[in-house]
Amino acid sequence: MSVSSAGSPHDSLNTIDNSINKAVFYFILSAITWLALSSLLGLIGGIKTVIPSFLSTNEGFTFGRIQAMLNTTLLMGWCSNAIFAVAFWIMARLSSTPIKHGGILLIAGVIWNIALSLALIGIFIGDLTAYSWMEFPSYTSGIFLLAYTLIAVWGIVTYRHKQNDYSYVSQWYILGGLLWFPWIFVIGQFFINWVPVRGVLQSIVHAWYINNVFYLWLCPIALGACYYFIPKLSNTAIRSYHLSALAFWTFVLFASWSGLTYLIGGPVPVWLTTTSIVFAVSLIIPALIFYTNLIGTALSSFSQFKNNLALKFIIFGSAAFILHLFVKMGLSIRSVDALAHFTMIYEAHHWHLIYGFFSMVFFGAFYYLVPTLLKHSYKSNVLPNFNFVLSALGIIILLVALYGAGWQQGTQFANAELSFLQIANDLTFWMQLKLVGLTILFIANLLFAFNVVALLLSKLLDVLPNFSNDEINPNT
Amino acid sequence: MKHFSILLFGIFIVLTSSFLGLISSSLNQLGGLKQSTESLELDDAGELVLVDGDPLYPMKLSGSSEQGHMEYVKLGCVNCHSQQVRREELGNDLQRGFGQRVSVPRDFILQSNMVLGYSRLGPDLSSVGSRKSDLNWHLMHLYNPQITSPGSLMPPFPFLFETIKISEVAATSGALEFPEGSPYAPENGIAIIPSRRAVALVEYLLNLDINYNLPEAVVTKNDTGE
Amino acid sequence: MTQENKDLDESKELQDDAIQEIHQNLLKDKELPKEGFSFLPIALIFLFAGVCFWGGIYIVTHGGEFRWDGYHPDFVASDKSLSIPEKSLFEIGEKVFIAQCVQCHQNDGKGIAGVYPPLVESSWVLGHQEVLARILINGMNGKVVVLGKTYNGNMPAFGPSGLNLKPKQIAGVLSYIRQEWGNAGSDITEDTMKNYMAMYNARTTPWTSEELSLNLSPEPEAPSKDTDIDISDDNKMLDTHGDEDHTDSEHSNMILSHKEHS
Numbered sequence: 028m029s030v031s032s033a034g035s036p037h038d039s040l041n042t043i044d045n046s047i048n049k050a051v052f053y054f055i056l057s058a059i060t061w062l063a064l065s066s067l068l069g070l071i072g073g074i075k076t077v078i079p080s081f082l083s084t085n086e087g088f089t090f091g092r093i094q095a096m097l098n099t100t101l102l103m104g105w106c107s108n109a110i111f112a113v114a115f116w117i118m119a120r121l122s123s124t125p126i127k128h129g130g131i132l133l134i135a136g137v138i139w140n141i142a143l144s145l146a147l148i149g150i151f152i153g154d155l156t157a158y159s160w161m162e163f164p165s166y167t168s169g170i171f172l173l174a175y176t177l178i179a180v181w182g183i184v185t186y187r188h189k190q191n192d193y194s195y196v197s198q199w200y201i202l203g204g205l206l207w208f209p210w211i212f213v214i215g216q217f218f219i220n221w222v223p224v225r226g227v228l229q230s231i232v233h234a235w236y237i238n239n240v241f242y243l244w245l246c247p248i249a250l251g252a253c254y255y256f257i258p259k260l261s262n263t264a265i266r267s268y269h270l271s272a273l274a275f276w277t278f279v280l281f282a283s284w285s286g287l288t289y290l291i292g293g294p295v296p297v298w299l300t301t302t303s304i305v306f307a308v309s310l311i312i313p314a315l316i317f318y319t320n321l322i323g324t325a326l327s328s329f330s331q332f333k334n335n336l337a338l339k340f341i342i343f344g345s346a347a348f349i350l351h352l353f354v355k356m357g358l359s360i361r362s363v364d365a366l367a368h369f370t371m372i373y374e375a376h377h378w379h380l381i382y383g384f385f386s387m388v389f390f391g392a393f394y395y396l397v398p399t400l401l402k403h404s405y406k407s408n409v410l411p412n413f414n415f416v417l418s419a420l421g422i423i424i425l426l427v428a429l430y431g432a433g434w435q436q437g438t439q440f441a442n443a444e445l446s447f448l449q450i451a452n453d454l455t456f457w458m459q460l461k462l463v464g465l466t467i468l469f470i471a472n473l474l475f476a477f478n479v480v481a482l483l484l485s486k487l488l489d490v491l492p493n494f495s496n497d498e499i500n501p502n503t
Numbered sequence: 504m505k506h507f508s509i510l511l512f513g514i515f516i517v518l519t520s521s522f523l524g525l526i527s528s529s530l531n532q533l534g535g536l537k538q539s540t541e542s543l544e545l546d547d548a549g550e551l552v553l554v555d556g557d558p559l560y561p562m563k564l565s566g567s568s569e570q571g572h573m574e575y576v577k578l579g580c581v582n583c584h585s586q587q588v589r590r591e592e593l594g595n596d597l598q599r600g601f602g603q604r605v606s607v608p609r610d611f612i613l614q615s616n617m618v619l620g621y622s623r624l625g626p627d628l629s630s631v632g633s634r635k636s637d638l639n640w641h642l643m644h645l646y647n648p649q650i651t652s653p654g655s656l657m658p659p660f661p662f663l664f665e666t667i668k669i670s671e672v673a674a675t676s677g678a679l680e681f682p683e684g685s686p687y688a689p690e691n692g693i694a695i696i697p698s699r700r701a702v703a704l705v706e707y708l709l710n711l712d713i714n715y716n717l718p719e720a721v722v723t724k725n726d727t728g729e
Numbered sequence: 730m731t732q733e734n735k736d737l738d739e740s741k742e743l744q745d746d747a748i749q750e751i752h753q754n755l756l757k758d759k760e761l762p763k764e765g766f767s768f769l770p771i772a773l774i775f776l777f778a779g780v781c782f783w784g785g786i787y788i789v790t791h792g793g794e795f796r797w798d799g800y801h802p803d804f805v806a807s808d809k810s811l812s813i814p815e816k817s818l819f820e821i822g823e824k825v826f827i828a829q830c831v832q833c834h835q836n837d838g839k840g841i842a843g844v845y846p847p848l849v850e851s852s853w854v855l856g857h858q859e860v861l862a863r864i865l866i867n868g869m870n871g872k873v874v875v876l877g878k879t880y881n882g883n884m885p886a887f888g889p890s891g892l893n894l895k896p897k898q899i900a901g902v903l904s905y906i907r908q909e910w911g912n913a914g915s916d917i918t919e920d921t922m923k924n925y926m927a928m929y930n931a932r933t934t935p936w937t938s939e940e941l942s943l944n945l946s947p948e949p950e951a952p953s954k955d956t957d958i959d960i961s962d963d964n965k966m967l968d969t970h971g972d973e974d975h976t977d978s979e980h981s982n983m984i985l986s987h988k989e990h991s
Binding site: 040120121194258268301304308311315 | 742743744745746748749750751752753755756769770773776777780783784787788791792793794795796797798799800801802804
């Protein structure tokens with residue numbers, strides 16, 4: 028395989044990287060700030076489920092608001108900023124096109140974070156909505172939308188003006204994700220906040236919204252990153268790559284239709300949930316292809332996978348994702364749902380996606396992206412490796428605790444003799460385990476933030492004495 | 504750039520199809536639901552008959568209950584409480600007394616800010632008004648759940664109450680009536696007064712009760728589930 | 730992949746254009762030649778067919794026939810239509826009365842002394858149907874004398890300007906109060922009520938007791954055969970309660986004045 032691009036490939040790579048350097052670093056720093064905040068909120072929420080009276084004198088810290096702020100910081104803070112940081116860079120790299128107008132990207136990023144801060148203050152003082160994962164007050168939704176439009180348009184423009192004839196599956200996922208999100212967002216806001224429909228129609232729109240934000244925004248972009256980093260870092264072509272297009276189309280179509288399984292047994296016409304069940308079960312097809320494409324590729328180059336930090340994160344995330352899809356299929360079956368509905372299994376399932384898959388993939392991406400952009404690598408890999416161990420451990424404990432708690436709740440719901448008070452009391456062990464998991468995750472996330480910031484600072488310290496030198500000769 | 508337009512078209516089709524198939528169609532199917540003037544009732548012979556001309560169901564919430572509903576939303580109660588009764592085989596809702604029948608879409612047509620709920624860390628509240636109809640119990644439960652349900656995972660909401668000094672030991676009107684010897688009771692001379700928000704929230708809870716018949720949903724269980 | 734001048738250890742990595750080129754070529758070859766026989770695509774075809782087959786059957790058998798009122802997964806629409814018996818006006822009225830009126834007029838129809846007037850034996854209730862209809866449709870305001878006592882209150886409107894009950898419901902509740910607690914008035918039919926509502930729906934202000942007696946149209950003929958009995962019953966009532974002279978005479982005056990008018 029020969030690299031056949033005009034001029035020095037490094038020059039063009041540097042142009043691309045430099046075109047969005049500032050914006051990417053801004054997004055990385057915002058992402059890790061929101062991540063740290065969200066894990067703090069998660070920790071407070073975890074303590075509250077063990078000691079209900081913890082921090083209960085202030086209205087803003089009541090459990091419902093903490094939960095709302097946690098969801099909002101996770102989704103609109105950490106996930107969004109991480110997506111903005113990584114998606115554009117991958118898109119620009121694969122399209123061999125520098126991102127134009129990086130300055131606008133930066134301004135839009137600032138607007139986005141202002142909207143998020145407003146939303147958090149709004150939730151704290153009680154302006155939250157009744158809908159999970161869209162609790163931000165309706166008056167911030169317009170600002171989010173404006174900022175998002177200013178941001179996403181550059182990803183699409185970059186793909187449109189790509190300098191090569193290739194079209195790699197990562198680009199599809201990222202383009203799709205960037206285009207789907209504003210649409211899902213507008214439909215959700217329109218039918219729930221702007222021109223509200225009434226009654227269960229709101230719940231139907233809400234279920235559709237959550238499902239699509241997860242599976243048509245977070246998942247495609249994280250999958251795009253997986254499809255990019257796994258072959259790149261393991262130096263192997265994707266196994267059975269010709270199936271990846273099938274996986275793309277079946278995954279996005281089936282996942283988008285599968286949202287109403289959240290309402291199984293609820294007060295909606297049964298054909299809605301039945302339709303979603305069929306599509307959710309059909310996800311077995313893309314799930315098997317993802318397994319071959321991602322895990323298969325990684326297993327065939329196992330030695331690389333062991334030694335490469337970023338790859339370890341990303342493979343962990345991919346494995347968690349495939350497991351997540353199988354759990355989703357299982358949960359969509361009526362008899363399983365009868366046990367799992369209203370239990371913590373659904374909460375576990377959301378953490379599974381956001382932490383187990385999305386965050387792990389993006390931790391890996393950051394551990395690759397930051398040194399590459401800085402042209403400055405870690406002197407020692409001890410702390411980053413420790414971060415991997417802690418994150419993986421924290422996620423596994425958290426998921427075991429929540430799935431375990433949910434399973435126990437489900438079996439006890441079926442026993443009408445047990446009162447709800449009894450069922451809640453029996454959860455103590457699992458809630459404590461959850462708190463342990465959240466604490467480990469909290470430390471892991473702080474370590475992650477520390478690692479990224481430390482690398483930035485050490486680069487700055489290196490650069491400052493011979494600043495002018497570096498400017499002239501960026502290739503060294 | 505042929506594949507660019509194909510890709511865009513595909514991306515468009517995917518989301519449009521699920522929007523049309525799941526949201527538009529249900530808007531079309533359920534958007535026109537009106538309050539019922541018909542009701543299924545048991546006649547003297549024990550047969551189910553459709554009766555016309557009864558007051559309309561579901562009924563509108565009163566003003567302060569509506570305010571209480573907003574408090575319910577603002578305090579994030581929906582994180583742990585659901586408001587939907589499901590079929591008996593899905594968790595014994597009827598036997599637990601969560602309602603007298605399964606909830607259907609028409610029960611909710613007057614509601615905005617839907618709180619169907621997705622988690623039952625606490626019990627379902629669809630018909631809490633008929634299960635617990637004591638105002639003081641609810642206020643006490645909000646003030647500190649440990650008073651009424653020791654071991655509950657529900658957080659206390661002391662910020663919905665005011666602590667005031669009273670000159671005499673005599674009970675101030677509206678003050679919480681603590682059980683004898685409760686460790687959570689205030690000292691003599693101090694009374695806990697619920698704020699308007701707390702009263703509105705409790706009024707909302709007391710109004711929650713699905714006890715009427717609809718043509719598509721019949722009360723089949725008449726005991727209130729002790 | 731020979732990029733050895735990188736400062737980072739990228740020699741073991743695929744470069745971006747290489748990722749694309751390799752995979753582009755893979756697409757042309759479709760399958761990796763060395764595999765010879767690929768199990769996965771064939772298995773996927775069978776799986777896909779299986780999922781489609783199962784999904785189609787599942788949607789048809791457990792889809793509630795795509796109806797808005799199918800909530801059970803095993804829902805089957807039944808063609809058994811429910812019999813819809815007409816409830817009598819009295820029964821409809823009883824429900825409306827319990828829902829809307831008992832707070833003031835009480836279960837026994839006796840009202841609360843000095844605050845809410847009684848309905849039992851009241852000549853307002855048993856008198857001219859149009860007077861009652863006016864009160865119900867638009868409400869009533871100010872002083873009113875019932876069974877010799879003066880009340881001063883507000884009767885809310887139940888027509889479109891108020892609680893917006895249907896003609897049948899108002900007719901029902903009026904028939905109910907005219908026949909419960911030993912009252913022996915006639916039914917007020919739905920048709921009669923519709924006529925009155927057509928006349929007074931537009932009015933937005935409540936009536937006063939003086940206004941009520943003005944401009945009355947003739948009492949409608951009661952539809953049933955026992956019209957005469959009803960009317961005579963009415964008269965009997967008026968006669969037998971001579972001790973409540975004041976109201977009764979006022980009531981008679983009302984009717985008289987109406988007759989003079991017409």
